[in-house]
Amino acid sequence: MNERVQEKLKILADAAKYDTSCASSGSERGAKAGGLGNATGMGICHSYTEDGRCVSLLKILLTNHCIFDCAYCVSRKSNDVKRAAFTVEEVVDLTMSFYKRNYIEGLFLSSGIFKNADYTMERLVRIAKDLRTLHNFNGYIHLKLIPGASNELVQQAGLYADRLSANLELPSETSLKLIAPEKSYAQVYQPMNYLKDAIADYKLEKKHDKKIPIFAPAGQSTQMVIGASPETDLQILKLSSELYKGQNLKRVYYSGYIPVSNDSRLPALLTPPLVRENRLYQADWLMRFYGFKYNEIVDDRNPHLDEQYDPKLVYALRNMHLFPVVLQTAPYEMILRVPGIGVKSAQKIVAARRYHHLHIDLLKKLKVAVNRAKYFIDIPGNLLLRKQYYPEMIRQELSGGLTGNKPEQLALFG
Amino acid sequence: MAIATNIVTGELQYDGTFDGLLSVVFECYNLKLVPTSIYQLDAVLKDLFAQQNPIPIPTSKEQAERVMDGIKRYGGKEAFMDIYKTFLSEDPHREMVIYEYLRLLFSAKKPINGHYHEDAVMRVSQLVRQMGREIHRMHAFVRFQELADGLYFAPIEPDFDVLPLAYQHFRDRYAAMQWCIYDIKRNYGMLYDGEKVERVVLDNETFSSIQLPTELLSEKELAYQQLWKDYFKSTNIVERKNLKLHLRHVPTRYWKYLTEKW
Numbered sequence: 085m086n087e088r089v090q091e092k093l094k095i096l097a098d099a100a101k102y103d104t105s106c107a108s109s110g111s112e113r114g115a116k117a118g119g120l121g122n123a124t125g126m127g128i129c130h131s132y133t134e135d136g137r138c139v140s141l142l143k144i145l146l147t148n149h150c151i152f153d154c155a156y157c158v159s160r161k162s163n164d165v166k167r168a169a170f171t172v173e174e175v176v177d178l179t180m181s182f183y184k185r186n187y188i189e190g191l192f193l194s195s196g197i198f199k200n201a202d203y204t205m206e207r208l209v210r211i212a213k214d215l216r217t218l219h220n221f222n223g224y225i226h227l228k229l230i231p232g233a234s235n236e237l238v239q240q241a242g243l244y245a246d247r248l249s250a251n252l253e254l255p256s257e258t259s260l261k262l263i264a265p266e267k268s269y270a271q272v273y274q275p276m277n278y279l280k281d282a283i284a285d286y287k288l289e290k291k292h293d294k295k296i297p298i299f300a301p302a303g304q305s306t307q308m309v310i311g312a313s314p315e316t317d318l319q320i321l322k323l324s325s326e327l328y329k330g331q332n333l334k335r336v337y338y339s340g341y342i343p344v345s346n347d348s349r350l351p352a353l354l355t356p357p358l359v360r361e362n363r364l365y366q367a368d369w370l371m372r373f374y375g376f377k378y379n380e381i382v383d384d385r386n387p388h389l390d391e392q393y394d395p396k397l398v399y400a401l402r403n404m405h406l407f408p409v410v411l412q413t414a415p416y417e418m419i420l421r422v423p424g425i426g427v428k429s430a431q432k433i434v435a436a437r438r439y440h441h442l443h444i445d446l447l448k449k450l451k452v453a454v455n456r457a458k459y460f461i462d463i464p465g466n467l468l469l470r471k472q473y474y475p476e477m478i479r480q481e482l483s484g485g486l487t488g489n490k491p492e493q494l495a496l497f498g
Numbered sequence: 499m500a501i502a503t504n505i506v507t508g509e510l511q512y513d514g515t516f517d518g519l520l521s522v523v524f525e526c527y528n529l530k531l532v533p534t535s536i537y538q539l540d541a542v543l544k545d546l547f548a549q550q551n552p553i554p555i556p557t558s559k560e561q562a563e564r565v566m567d568g569i570k571r572y573g574g575k576e577a578f579m580d581i582y583k584t585f586l587s588e589d590p591h592r593e594m595v596i597y598e599y600l601r602l603l604f605s606a607k608k609p610i611n612g613h614y615h616e617d618a619v620m621r622v623s624q625l626v627r628q629m630g631r632e633i634h635r636m637h638a639f640v641r642f643q644e645l646a647d648g649l650y651f652a653p654i655e656p657d658f659d660v661l662p663l664a665y666q667h668f669r670d671r672y673a674a675m676q677w678c679i680y681d682i683k684r685n686y687g688m689l690y691d692g693e694k695v696e697r698v699v700l701d702n703e704t705f706s707s708i709q710l711p712t713e714l715l716s717e718k719e720l721a722y723q724q725l726w727k728d729y730f731k732s733t734n735i736v737e738r739k740n741l742k743l744h745l746r747h748v749p750t751r752y753w754k755y756l757t758e759k760w
């Protein structure tokens with residue numbers, strides 16, 4: 085270990101950081117005797133960057149040399165940046181040393197395309213294999229699938245990695261062709277489809293044979309860049325919904341485009357579309373955990389998510405006829421739709437009402453955001469519930485009215 | 499000491515251990531005592547309103563176990579863990595909260611975790627949540643430093659006494675390493691020798707701060723710390739800077755743990 089590694093780490097971590105997916109959760113790799121590490125249940129964020137993103141994995145590129153020229157990417161061939169490449173051993177050593185110090189949950193390894201897809205993929209697989217077989221490493225490994233990689237290598241990757249991801253990169257094929265001319269949806273869907281089937285096979289076989297080696301236990305995810313192309317939020321969420329249902333993806337990540345180049349194929353943004361990105365995550369969250377369909381969140385008349393208010397509130401305001409919800413008797417699914425009530429609070433409400441008549445004071449103790457929920461719930465003690473609310477009244481009150489409060493913070497709802 | 503029929507109300511005292519507190523609960527049932535306060539040995543003096551002579555209840559392992567069995571029988575393992583976490587929270591009112599909770603549990607004879615209208619149940623659920631957060635933070639923010647002899651050492655000073663609940667996670671994860679996590683505030687630690695975890699007390703002054711003195715560290719330790727710091731710096735995206743969000747995730751009082759902030 086020396087200055088060269090230090091220099092490489094700076095370059096190759098810097099180049100990897102724009103990939104925002106960092107989740108290390110959802111795996112089922114238990115600790116093994118004599119082994120190091122585990123990856124079960126919720127992943128842990130061991131630190132947070134100054135922009136508030138979770139640091140849970142050592143996220144680096146194997147190399148930022150690349151034969152492609154995708155306009156949105158810092159590592160594109162035509163960009164004049166310093167290039168570097170790790171050796172297999174260097175990546176293995178960094179991963180092990182950071183893991184032992186409890187800095188990370190594991191490794192997230194991606195790469196520019198060096199020579200060709202398989203040449204690159206083969207090296208990524210080798211790192212995962214060495215970690216697992218030579219070092220008994222049971223922590224989390226996320227490998228990027230290089231577009232166009234062969235099925236044999238994808239299969240091997242599944243044997244050693246927890247999660248794999250093939251990035252769609254842009255929310256439509258037309259945009260992809262324009263911005264990343266060497267890429268195509270076909271190249272991305274090919275490994276994605278292969279994996280989908282391989283994971284399904286594995287799950288089936290596991291029912292009969294408990295001992296078969298685990299295969300990609302944390303499934304696959306994908307990512308797309310938002311704001312570099314003209315798709316609407318409706319198009320994006322429809323695509324995500326299809327990816328969750330049709331491709332069985334575990335996660336879709338949205339990465340607000342950060343102007344890394346002044347390439348003429350890209351819009352001239354001054355700041356990255358962070359609010360939009362956050363709204364997309366909120367909408368995505370509603371689809372995965374709150375039982376919303378994409379077309380309940382956006383539709384032809386409202387193809388874009390509201391910038392000022394979160395999508396759950398907007399849904400409620402657009403569907404005032406479904407409210408107020410009578411908390412004492414309403415079904416759980418409906419309680420989940422109340423702005424200000426999260427999954428945990430909804431569960432607690434359902435538990436508490438079995439024994440007791442609910443009162444608004446109890447909601448406060450259960451950490452419900454009462455100042456938000458109060459417009460939408462019927463519960464004793466809710467003095468604010470008027471006969472009728474016009475959505476505009478609520479919008480105004482929540483935006484802080486005359487006091488000029490800032491719009492709400494960027495965060496997921498509790 | 500007020501005496502009404504055969505119920506005695508009054509202030510009780512125990513030795514400050516979990517078994518001690520459960521013994522108090524046992525005796526309350528056994529002797530029909532209703533406590534108005536339950537004091538830890540040295541805490542009586544600090545309370546201006548305390549009577550000067552609370553009844554001392556001796557600690558009995560056997561009595562404590564009988565209460566434990568009762569908790570598990572009616573409330574399940576979950577209720578037991580909730581009570582234990584409440585105890586370790588070091589909340590100044592934890593004893594009465596636990597007493598009250600157990601009184602409710604033993605009269606309901608079934609789990610009471612949904613009964614939030616009862617103050618004790620609500621308080622237990624809050625303290626459990628607070629403990630859960632601190633345990634989670636320890637899982638996340640503990641940083642091992644490799645010592646010259648190969649032991650991985652992590653000094654901590656958590657807000658509550660969470661080490662007895664937090665170490666199992668490290669046992670599972672770092673089974674192939676030898677490590678020690680040391681609570682420098684409460685002066686005890688958990689040492690794992692590759693086989694079993696043991697509670698240890700070090701009287702060594704050198705382990706009294708989170709950053710260990712350089713001469714104790716292995717040859718490569720500082721170099722890896724430096725690499726991690728570099729990594730942390732490179733992974734930041736200036737265009738996205740949002741310190742408010744950063745601070746919500748990592749309140750400043752936890753920065754002392756983080757190698758990347760040293």
Ligand code: SF4
Pocket residue numbers: 150151152153154157158159160161195196197264
């Ligand atoms: S192939 Fe990947 S690394 Fe290469 S330019 Fe495109 S996005 Fe960047």
